[in-house]
Amino acid sequence: MALVFSSGSATSGPRSASKILNAARDVLSAQGYPALTIEAVAAAAGVGKTTIYRWWPSKEALVADALAEIFRADEIPDLGDTHAELRQAVDMTIDNYTNEDMATALPALAASLLPHPELMTRFRETFLHRKRENIAAALHRGIQRGDLPDDLDTDLVQDIWAGTILYRRLMTGSPLDTDLAEHLVQLTTKAPPLLPRRESPRTSR
Amino acid sequence: MALVFSSGSATSGPRSASKILNAARDVLSAQGYPALTIEAVAAAAGVGKTTIYRWWPSKEALVADALAEIFRADEIPDLGDTHAELRQAVDMTIDNYTNEDMATALPALAASLLPHPELMTRFRETFLHRKRENIAAALHRGIQRGDLPDDLDTDLVQDIWAGTILYRRLMTGSPLDTDLAEHLVQLTTKAPPLLPRRESPRTSR
Amino acid sequence: MALVFSSGSATSGPRSASKILNAARDVLSAQGYPALTIEAVAAAAGVGKTTIYRWWPSKEALVADALAEIFRADEIPDLGDTHAELRQAVDMTIDNYTNEDMATALPALAASLLPHPELMTRFRETFLHRKRENIAAALHRGIQRGDLPDDLDTDLVQDIWAGTILYRRLMTGSPLDTDLAEHLVQLTTKAPPLLPRRESPRTSR
């Protein structure tokens, strides 16, 4: 993922981009988000502040690029097993939020982008789009196999998955364990829970 | 809700507490979270900075108290209709995150409290505990009525509800409409998706 | 001379004014005018930059006040001896420009004020007015005694004295010794003025 928040053209990227992004993550891990100042990153990277400001318009953009590099959005391989694939999808999301830096910084980042719709859009595309596409592909395979309902709302499924995980991380502090993962998967596969406008087809509790 | 983040004894509350908390919300609404500085609140409240620092140890504590006053955690009345009660619970959560100030400031607040477990605990108790108790009461009524499974994981239900709503507000920007509310309610009432620790009874994957 | 370039009211002057002005002169002496930065003065004074900027609008104003405190503008006592009084006047001027800090910083200061007529006016009044008044008083005593011509242009006399001294200090580097002082005095009192090393007071050319 190539510096989508940097203002540099794709080709003439900053010479010290990786030095800077690594330093940003180092500072984040070592001292936490509040200590993640541009000056601290510049010092940690052995770089002038100017160089950072030359390529990233704000701390937010820098953090976004730094996190984007470690945000997992893997393709889900076709395992022939819908349940296994969905577990892999959920586990990937859990991984993303279990990562200390990500959990610390992502919500702060999202919160600080909220008032800037244009940046928010870039943020969504960078962080979420690819991941959601990949998971949607797995869900569609499940539908074609007949393991999932035809009219499954793949966006809602993903909102529930990621939302629940984020919420536990951010608000309740409940554990993100295999139990949770399994629950979230079964939420999709079992019964008719996520079918829009249906009269519970195969449901006979 | 009484100033749980303030360091003052419950009785000898600050004389200008409400002036200050109102000013905090005014600044938040008018100029956004980044502009919500102690100095700005003091100026808006016509109060010395000292007075604010006397009662709240940090900007976070002040914001927490300011938000706590407008965070809805109503008791769900016994309507005799499980579905209606659950909709009321979900709608209340949606209301909380639809409020502009809340949506702006709550995630930022939570993110900034993450590294301070002790404050985080206070935060959870203040904001979530009462609301969750009230919703749990409604869920238990549903269980007793036989409308919901005996072993429903009421915590997980609430994590899913609030998580999905927060996630859409914070990350995807998708609408929080009645469709979503209905989906979230049906997720709980229909089929067996949210039963904890089961060996997926009638499922042959 | 009380902080004429500071923006504080005369009464509520900065608490750390003298600490700051001393630090400014220390930095000037130790490291020279180019190193005389606001940050360096703040550090040397053990003071925040803010405190300096609160009271002085610019480095120039600060330097002006710092120099004003050591700029000599003494009253010339009535010695009954015109020649002695004028020597005292010239010596005072030489003293001012012999002082290393003054010689270094005054011309730089004046040069940097040139484009700001309003500041330049304040500068003139602060630095020159009192001194010139005092010297003019001595000159007028000389006129009344009949030692100096009735229509002596006291401004021009002073411009010549100070100008020659400044010019030597700034441009030619020639020494500012008693010879020069005597020449400058005799320029006013006697003719012909520009003969080197002579005793011959009223020597017919």
Added chain:
Amino acid sequence: MALVFSSGSATSGPRSASKILNAARDVLSAQGYPALTIEAVAAAAGVGKTTIYRWWPSKEALVADALAEIFRADEIPDLGDTHAELRQAVDMTIDNYTNEDMATALPALAASLLPHPELMTRFRETFLHRKRENIAAALHRGIQRGDLPDDLDTDLVQDIWAGTILYRRLMTGSPLDTDLAEHLVQLTTKAPPLLPRRESPRTSR
């Protein structure tokens, strides 16, 4: 005058020397000395910063060369009239300091060179030496004609002339008019010198 402050050999001068020196004066006239930065000159000259640094070691050296090109140091022609020749000498000095750029930049330049004796020496030679030689020649003609005292201190005369003019320009802001010029000339030739607005009473040249 050939780039005495440039570090290039006289022969292999910079191709764009005049472009750069003109640009320097343009910036000086248009935006003042504080805005006279290397980057601004480079931009105005359509030249890379490197090119400037290749030939001039510092901003001071560049400014010195730029000013040297417009600093008047003409030979005083033998007019057969001492008074007229001296007026020409004084007028030339006044011209030099009446020029807006010169008055702005020369004192700043001299002040900034003060702590660098080696550069200061080069500066004096470049700017002053030729001019002083030429004026000294005129003074010597006056001595030979018997219009000036045999033992006139030609250096002191020039220090007084230039010093008074510089001082008025830099410090008092008094006008540099023909009255002043005449006074300064008469200071050398006659006594008593410092009477204002006289019709040269005892003067029958």
Added chain:
DNA sequence: CTGTAAGCGAGACGGTACGTCCCGTCTTGAG
């Protein structure tokens, strides 16, 4: 002709200082 190296424009780079904003603490003066 043509290669090749010096001179050049452009501007990235590590830095320093700027002047501002806000922090959290301390001091003062009016009611």
Added chain:
DNA sequence: CTCAAGACGGGACGTACCGTCTCGCTTACAG
């Protein structure tokens, strides 16, 4: 005696230039 007003030491902001450093691109001379 309280408390608004705000001075204080400090840290980070985002900007402007500094002087150094690659980059390719002329361009002019040597082969």
